Amino acid sequence: MSAKRLPGGRPQLLSQARHWNASCSFSTSRRLSSVDPPAASVAASFVSRFQSLGPQTRAQRIDANQLQLLTLTLNRPSLFPGSPSLSNTPTAPPAETSVPPGYHLVYFTPAFLEGELGPDGTDASYNPEAPFTRRMWAGGEVLWPRSADGKPNPLRVGQEVRETTRVLSAEPKVVMKTGEDMIVVGVEKEFSNDRGISIIDRRNWVFRKALPTPSAFTPVSTAPPSASHRSQASASAICTEGNTHSRTVVQSPVTLFRFSALTFNPHKIHYSLPWARDVEGHRDIVVHGPLNLISILDLWRDTRNNGADPTSVIPQRISYRATSPLYAGDEYQIKLQDEGDMTKVHILGPGGVVAMKAEIQG
Structure with a gap:
């Protein structure tokens, strides 16, 4: 570059x-x-x-508490494969955890x-x-x-x-x-x-x-909430075919709210449906770009852990760019294609629309 x-x-x-x-x-x-x-x-x-x-x-x-809460927000029961569960427990990751x-x-x-x-x-x-x-x-x-x-x-x-x-x-x-x-x-x-x-x-x-926008914002849309507001966050098991790994993901409004809270991000497109739809012109609340970045990196390290020291499962570099929004309730697929030391990534939204592209150097 x-x-x-x-x-x-x-x-x-x-x-x-x-x-x-x-x-x-x-x-x-x-x-x-x-x-x-x-x-x-x-x-x-x-x-x-x-x-x-x-x-x-x-x-x-x-802070260990922040790390624990992010892990749970990402719908992951533990920080690393084989590490203790962080769900419904006062035990946060110990000192020196990477x-x-x-x-x-x-x-x-x-x-x-x-x-x-x-x-x-x-x-x-x-x-x-x-x-x-x-x-x-x-x-x-x-x-x-x-x-x-x-x-x-x-x-x-x-x-x-x-x-x-x-x-x-x-x-x-x-x-x-x-x-x-x-x-x-x-x-x-x-x-x-x-x-x-x-x-x-x-x-x-x-x-x-x-x-x-008016000083006192009043929603103008009368459309009912979309089906996304009845969804729960989910992530499928990893599917591997040859040198390609994929995971299907759904982000819920609760996940987006918790991620906004943890990152102290009050941008209304991520939690206010009236603002996202009536002011910004989105069809629903928007999945955070940084949340997608973390999801990409989580899939990359999950395909490489194999019982190794988790501190060694860190790439040298990732470059990424957003190309289309994703919304709460959307089912989308993260696809990693390994090409030697380089991994090419696409996030495919509904209809196969590319929502994010990335390259990871291992």
């Missing part, structure tokens, strides 16, 4: 950002000349503001008063200026660096961990289907423990123009 470099050699993730979307497609650089000037100026102002501030850091201890790939997403969550949130519930941590405040998680990549001996450095329960956040880029784009301006923001989060860097998490967020 190509990457520009920021001063000091820091990679700037841009190549995938030209193609990522969240239920929309947007232009490549050939269309940039048609981007509205305000979007370009807002993007430039955003980068200047955050890069002048420099990296933002904070520290947090890896955090599985992707589970770092329930730590270092945003901390805002409700009055500081946007109308759609999103926090304004790294928002461009108005009107580009309607945020969607479009994709990214996560890296787990290896030490000199070739081993990963997982986060562990009880560790004091430092998060360092940097703004890498902000680019104006145009939605192909509508001609609407938007801004793609690239952010990097680096997680370090006493052994050094554990995780590098680069995220691309799409910011579209805020939707016009």
Whole structure:
């Protein structure tokens, strides 16, 4: 993957950002000349503001309770195959338990008063200026660096961990289907423990123009709740054919609510049916992109554990991008195709529509 470099050699993730979307497609650089000037100026102002501030850091201890609750939210009775059940028990994972790939997403969550949130519930941590405040998680990549001996450095329960956040880029784009301006923001989060860097998490967020909503929102839809609101979360056994592994998944409204709570994510599209349907135009509440990322990584490690030390079942890298929304109650399939050290991933929603693509380097 190509990457520009920021001063000091820091990679700037841009190549995938030209193609990522969240239920929309947007232009490549050939269309940039048609981007509205305000979007370009807002993007430039955003980068200047955050890069002048420099990296933002904070520290947090890896809490066992958070790890237990995420495991149960994912409908997994135990953290690793053969480890004790975490369901309906006061016994949380013990100190030094390694955090599985992707589970770092329930730590270092945003901390805002409700009055500081946007109308759609999103926090304004790294928002461009108005009107580009309607945020969607479009994709990214996560890296787990290896030490000199070739081993990963997982986060562990009880560790004091430092998060360092940097703004890498902000680019104006145009939605192909509508001609609407938007801004793609690239952010990097680096997680370090006493052994050094554990995780590098680069995220691309799409910011579209805020939707016009009344100050006192009143649902306008009279459609009855969909069948999804009678569903329960489920995940099938792994099906393996040759070098392809698959798992069928259904996410329930309860799962989406619990995941929102654990990640302290108040974005209304994930729990408010009236907002998701009547304001945002979705047919139901939306499955979180980060939840799908964790589901992909869980399937990958489940096909490779074979009684091995769980701390060794950590990939070197995953890159991913969302291409279509999934909703509560949807039955969808996660498919992994191994090609040597590389695994190609597709999440297929109803009708075989591709909802997310990923590549994992083992």
